[in-house]
Amino acid sequence: MRVRYVHRGYFPARAGAELMMQYLAEGMARRGLDVRLHAGRLDEDSARFMAGVGVRTEPLPRAADLAGADRPDVVHAFDAFHPEDLRAGLELARAWDVPFAVTPASAPGVWPDREAVLDACRAADAVFVLTGAERDMLAGEGVRPESLHLVAQGPHLPGTPDPERFRRAHGITGPMVLFLGRKMRSKGYTVLLEAARAIWERHPETRLVFVGPRWDEDCLEQFAAHADPRVIELGLVDEDDKHSALEACDLVCLPSTVDVFPLVYAEAWACSKPVIGSDFAGSEEVVRHGRDGLLVAAAPGPVAGAVVRLLDDPAERIRMGQQGNEKLRRELTWDAVTDRVHEVYTALVSAQRHKEGAR
Template sequence: MASDTMAALCVAHIDAETAFSGGEVQVFLLIEGLRARGHQNVLLCPPRSRCVLEAHAIGIPCREVGMRNDVDLAAVVSLFRTLRRIRPDIVHLHTGRATWLGGIASRLAGIPAVTTRRMDRPVRRGIQTRLIYGHLVQRVAAISDAVADRLISGGVPPEKIEIIRSSIDPTRLVPDRGRAEVRALLGVGPREPVLLTLAVLARRKGIDVLLSSLAHLRARGFEPFLWVAGEGPERSALERQAEELGLTARVRFLGHRPDKADLLAACDAAVLPSRMEGLGVAALEAMAAGRAVVASSVGGLREVVRHGETGFLVPPEDPKALAEALFRLFEDEKLRTKMGEAGANRAVREFHASQMVASYEQLYTSVLATRKSQ
């Protein structure tokens, strides 16, 4: 229920993605959290997208709006008309394309807007950036200090930036099946070492680096299993790489898995060899499940994984360094267990979904209060 000091809001969320990745998971965590606090939510997203299915599944009102590219004027018109019908108190823009197209539509409709920046990519200085952050949105939420730094380097005024980190809901990470059952289903013995990576199979996630590191580990006589849970454009290339390295007997490409809680409970450690990462929710999920994490020292991962305490950070694109960290983790079971326990405490204490939802609620009310006073 909305807090005693504020009225319930109507929030229109715009997401232009047709796929469903970590960003969309965060959108739905936020929507469900806001609903639990008494706020109304409407989701505007592409037709036949996974977001439409998810919204219908949990009873969130959804309006289907195609957003084909960044110059889709028809999308701007459709978004504008939809917003005029809904008349939300505020619009929350969740992706780059949504920020541009939805930002224009919100401005035309006279409705204040905020956006969330999730990607650890440079923000290009230019007219589009000036228009978005100077005129179309009132505030921008960065999911990590690293993303905030990118925004500032791109010319976004620091006073317009609010750091609201991505989060986890620990109740969604309770496994349905036992460790032994999951391992048996995947053809792995109860004492075999197992690594898990949860990631979109795209170059930025560095799975190719991880496969190369496994070849280094094999040369040292250590051959863990690797479960790769996720889909993406690089899957075929990664499968070929695993075959060329002679790793097919130890690497399982599992595709999209709704049972990630089961996989986390059944693995021994998680690994995120990303080349860039806005924050690293997969690392948070692994930590919440009590698993030590080995990750690249990039972007927001440096704010999630505490080196030597909840896992290890290694230089990106360095298979040898990654292999060394993994070897060290697996040769010391007590250390691995200690790191897992520390990670679980940190994830639940500092990255709980309720904190994210409360922060966005405060951001909305701040924007609306400022607008009313003008």
């Protein structure tokens, strides 16, 4: 089976949608599929992104070149944050007359062109969603229910962790709360900054560690306004440091309000860490409140209260992390995701060949 993915990446950032595409593509390649990635744009950033993906990568073919290109069996476009990539994937699939699949991967609140995304999803032969809430929303917008397929999210931590080294390098001897992701307001980094004083009233030795690229234009000013030696801001880190930070922390706090299924939650559970999340569509499906994490309003008071609760009770914190890890191993693995997506690909290709045979 030949599958062509369409996605541009976020170089130099590493977003969840990008990682999902990469892990799925590499998983399919390990199964023996002929997998290639087409970048949705041609520039230096996309070239660097493509170079970092472990499958064959190529620019988007031009319409004039399609006749000479290897015809795939499926075209699969990723990420509604870049609706032009969904449109490009659909055009390729229609030009080749092969099934078209979409993984929106991002929440409607960050879609720059809602109708373009919905048009692509309505036209798709398969749409992969991460929660029941996402499935219901798309069905309500006219996407055919039979085309919607619920798949899970899985972690991928290829780095070699050294949590003691990470703590020594940053002078961390007490509790550590980790924010891991793009520093954008919808992810909740400003809320955690504003919660700091209340956290320190109870646990003054706590370090708040923020890992990820600056995204908001005023990000630097936000950290300057909350400057304190107990706030540690790091930018992009390598896989070893990322994994080390997850192992070194006591809990992960990402009070996101515009999300589908934050990859960092799965990564936290892979390291047996509880998570603190907030209200986004389907959040209660992702985080089981009181079992593998806490869901609170995205405001400084509730976030501080959740952090303090988990720091006050190490036994509860450890129990939640362990339950998250058990859920992960039972339900949230990339083998399970790849199995499910491969089943859908197989059904699409079979239906396409039956249709071609009937012509």
